[in-house]
Every structure is written in C-alpha cells, then in structure tokens.
Amino acid sequence: MQLTFYGATEQVTGSCFLLQTSKGRILIDCGAVQGESACATTNLDDFPFDASAITVALVTHAHFDHTGRLPKLVRDGFDGIIYATTPTKSLTHIVLEDSLSVMRDQAAKCGHGLPYEEADVVACLAHMKGVSYGEQVEVLPGVVAMFHDAGHILGSSYISLDIDGHETASGKPERLVFSGDLGNDDTPILPDTEPLDHADILICEATYGDKVHDDMGTRSDKLAEVVNTVIGRGGTLLIPAFSIERTQELLYELDILLGEQKIPAVPIYLDSPLAIRATEIYRDCKSYLVFDHPASNDGDFFAFPNLHETLTQQESQAINVDHRPKIIIAGNGMMSGGRILHHLLRYLGDEKAAVLIVGYQAAFTLGRQIQDGAKEVDIYHKKITVKASIHNIEAFSAHGDRTKLTKFIHPLHGAIPKLFLTHGEHDIKTRFADYLKTQGITDVTIPRITQTFEL
Numbered sequence: 415m416q417l418t419f420y421g422a423t424e425q426v427t428g429s430c431f432l433l434q435t436s437k438g439r440i441l442i443d444c445g446a447v448q449g450e451s452a453c454a455t456t457n458l459d460d461f462p463f464d465a466s467a468i469t470v471a472l473v474t475h476a477h478f479d480h481t482g483r484l485p486k487l488v489r490d491g492f493d494g495i496i497y498a499t500t501p502t503k504s505l506t507h508i509v510l511e512d513s514l515s516v517m518r519d520q521a522a523k524c525g526h527g528l529p530y531e532e533a534d535v536v537a538c539l540a541h542m543k544g545v546s547y548g549e550q551v552e553v554l555p556g557v558v559a560m561f562h563d564a565g566h567i568l569g570s571s572y573i574s575l576d577i578d579g580h581e582t583a584s585g586k587p588e589r590l591v592f593s594g595d596l597g598n599d600d601t602p603i604l605p606d607t608e609p610l611d612h613a614d615i616l617i618c619e620a621t622y623g624d625k626v627h628d629d630m631g632t633r634s635d636k637l638a639e640v641v642n643t644v645i646g647r648g649g650t651l652l653i654p655a656f657s658i659e660r661t662q663e664l665l666y667e668l669d670i671l672l673g674e675q676k677i678p679a680v681p682i683y684l685d686s687p688l689a690i691r692a693t694e695i696y697r698d699c700k701s702y703l704v705f706d707h708p709a710s711n712d713g714d715f716f717a718f719p720n721l722h723e724t725l726t727q728q729e730s731q732a733i734n735v736d737h738r739p740k741i742i743i744a745g746n747g748m749m750s751g752g753r754i755l756h757h758l759l760r761y762l763g764d765e766k767a768a769v770l771i772v773g774y775q776a777a778f779t780l781g782r783q784i785q786d787g788a789k790e791v792d793i794y795h796k797k798i799t800v801k802a803s804i805h806n807i808e809a810f811s812a813h814g815d816r817t818k819l820t821k822f823i824h825p826l827h828g829a830i831p832k833l834f835l836t837h838g839e840h841d842i843k844t845r846f847a848d849y850l851k852t853q854g855i856t857d858v859t860i861p862r863i864t865q866t867f868e869l
C-alpha cells in the first residue's frame with residue numbers, strides 16, 4: 415500500500431492524506447488551508463489527485479482545516495461514503511455553511527471564485543455517515559476502520575485502520591493510526607484522549623511538539639485574574655475564540671466563576687453565529703461530554719443570566735452602544751476574519767481594554783502579530799496602535815503539548831511504531847523529533863507535501 419501526504423506537512427492546516435491499497439483509495443481528512451492572505455486562492459486549486467477515484471473518505475473531526483474541502487471533493491466527482499462520528503457530522507454541517515458565507519465575502523472583495531456552493535455542501539452532507547466510537551467499519555475489503563476519542567473537540571477522533579497482510583510490505587496485518595488533532599488531558603468538558611494501545615505506523619500531529627502548556631489546573635484562576643484586572647480598570651475584554659470547543663469551555667468556566675462569584679456579573683457577549691450554533695450542538699450531545707462541576711442554577715452548562723448571544727448583525731452592532739465594562743467572545747480565533755475584527759478596530763487602541771488569546775495563532779495571521787507584540791497592526795486598511803494589554807493562556811489550547819503528544823506515542827512499549835510527524839511548522843516538528851529521539855523513539859519521518867511512502 416502507499417501513503418501520500420497531500421496536506422498538513424509544511425504547516426498546521428490543510429489536513430489530507432491518501433492511502434492506496436489494491437482494493438481502493440481512502441482519503442483521511444480533506445481540509446482547507448488556513449492562515450494565508452485574505453485573497454489567497456489555494457483552496458480553489460484542483461486536487462493533486464482524481465477525486466472521482468477516491469473510494470471512501472474518513473474525517474477525524476469537524477474543524478475546517480480537516481473538512482473544508484469535502485464539498486469540493488464531492489463537486490469534483492467523489493461518490494463514496496464519508497465516515498465521521500455522529501457529532502462530527504453535525505458540527506461539519508455548521509462549519510461548512512459558516513465558511514461558505516465567509517468565503518463569499520472574501521470572493522466578492524478579491525474577485526475570485528468559490529471552491530464550492532451551497533448545493534455542494536448539501537451533497538457532501540448526504541455522503542456523510544455518522545459512526546460511533548469503537549465501532550468497526552470495513553471501509554474497504556481488508557481494511558477495518560475504528561474511531562477513537564481524541565479529546566480535542568466534541569466528536570473528535572483518531573482513526574485506526576487495521577490492514578490485511580495482503581496489502582502491507584511486511585506481509586503481516588498492520589495497524590495504521592491517524593491522530594487527527596489530539597487534545598489535552600484534563601480538559602473540563604471533554605473525555606481524555608483514549609490511550610493508544612497499538613500502532614505499527616502512526617501519523618501524528620505535532621502542532622505544539624516543542625511546547626509545554628501551563629498547568630491546566632490553574633487556567634480558571636488565570637482567566638479570573640485577567641477578567642478581574644480588565645473589568646476592574648473599567649475596560650472591555652476581547653476573547654477571540656475558536657467557535658468550536660474553546661468557546662464552550664470558556665462559557666463553562668465563566669459559568670462556574672460567576673456561580674462562585676469569583677468574577678463580577680458584567681455583560682458577556684457571545685458574538686459569533688458559528689459559536690452560538692456549535693453551543694447548541696454541544697447542548698444536544700451532552701452524553702459525549704464530561705462535566706466535573708455542576709451547572710449553575712439554570713442547569714445549563716453554557717449559559718448564565720448576563721450572557722447575550724448575538725446571532726444577527728443587528729444584535730452584534732448593538733454591542734457598540736454598550737459602554738460598560740464587558741467581555742466579548744467573538745470569532746475567529748486567529749483574528750483573520752469574522753466579527754472580532756470590528757471589536758479589535760474599536761478596542762485595540764484602548765489602554766483599558768485587553769485581548770485574551772486562548773488558542774494557536776498560525777504564522778502570518780493578525781492573531782500571530784498581536785501575540786508577538788506588534789505595536790501597530792492593520793485592520794480594514796486602518797493602522798491601529800496597540801494599546802490594549804495582550805494576555806495569553808496556553809492551557810486553553812485544544813492541542814496537546816509535547817508532554818501529551820509524547821504520552822500518546824510512548825505507551826507503545828517495546829513496539830515503537832514507524833512515526834510520521836504532521837501538522838506543525840517545520841522547526842517545531844524537527845525539535846519534537848529530536849526530543850523523541852532522546853525518549854528512544856527513533857524512527858521518525860517528517861514528510862514533505864505530496865511525498866509518497868510504500869508501507
């Protein structure tokens with residue numbers, strides 16, 4: 415069999431891998447490239463493979479960098495089943511719809527086309543089949559897939575493929591594992607990543623392969639500290655939030671902090687249609703979540719009386735006339751688009767205000783510039799001097815750090831797999847590979863884009 419890396423090699427986004435056996439072709443993830451300039455057209459490019467020749471697709475989780483090109487895959491002739499967990503299917507629906515509206519705006523500004531239309535999203539969803547964690551699915555003759563909880567976002571999985579010995583170079587049955595994105599352990603509302611008990615070949619993300627996050631246990635205290643500091647000086651706290659998972663974790667922690675009266679009951683705006691819709695899906699999928707703390711008096715883990723969900727444009731604009739100290743949670747998380755830009759335009763130059771970064775900021779995004787301490791940034795062609803204070807709580811990251819990734823890889827006692835590192839900037843992967851060597855994991859490959867391996 416052959417494995418080709420069609421994305422998430424030189425960068426974090428654009429996850430897309432193709433496994434070819436004698437019985438067919440399996441695509442694992444079909445994600446969009448993110449973090450490029452607003453008018454980049456990479457996601458409009460033709461696939462470097464024949465979409466109609468793909469037999470089946472498997473999706474690790476709903477994030478756009480893992481699902482964003484699925485409608486184009488269908489539009490270009492793919493006619494098989496797209497397997498994903500049931501919550502991933504629900505979340506993919508809202509992610510693709512939301513992204514289409516964002517891309518429409520960009521396409522109009524930049525004068526280029528769209529990678530897909532509404533009808534392609536509908537067709538794509540019709541191809542999706544929801545499966546359960548731990549369910550064995552024969553996706554091709556001689557290839558059995560299983561989805562395991564990755565603890566990254568609701569419904570996220572790493573996928574194992576048990577391959578018949580007729581297909582492998584060794585002539586023996588082998589297990590391939592695609593990590594997708596791996597979450598942190600001890601995340602408040604998600605189960606820990608299911609331990610990996612066996613893999614012969616592991617394709618593992620390395621987004622934070624060179625970092626060790628803050629202790630998860632202190633993040634709630636840090637959140638309270640930032641809120642109290644900013645509200646105490648009469649300012650507005652902007653939290654550019656990733657709409658799926660980070661936002662629900664934030665709401666959950668704010669719910670607890672408010673219930674315990676550790677922060678004042680200032681207005682909190684959830685100003686992201688995608689995040690509002692995603693929170694509804696989280697409410698519907700409680701059985702997939704783990705709550706280590708009772709919900710405050712209303713019984714809803716993600717809501718409190720001073721929360722304002724501003725779904726419409728008018729509701730969003732009404733935030734501008736609220737001059738009180740407040741918290742605004744708005745997408746998108748890397749500040750490369752979305753409603754957060756309007757709020758940054760308004761508050762980045764305000765020394766009482768603050769920006770709290772709670773997730774990965776890709777190279778070349780506005781979020782990365784702000785995180786790196788830029789004194790001046792450009793938003794909607796206006797130069798803004800950054801006077802707001804910038805805070806960062808890495809423990810909110812949805813990605814496991816070096817310790818977590820090593821823990822995921824290392825239990826394969828005495829049977830260290832062949833390891834491919836993906837999803838990470840090249841320097842990070844190199845440093846992580848060097849670190850793994852000190853831990854006795856030596857068969858590490860950092861694949862390049864379109865590189866093919868015989869397995």
Ligand SMILES: [Zn+2]
Pocket residue numbers: 475477566595
């Ligand atoms: Zn992800």
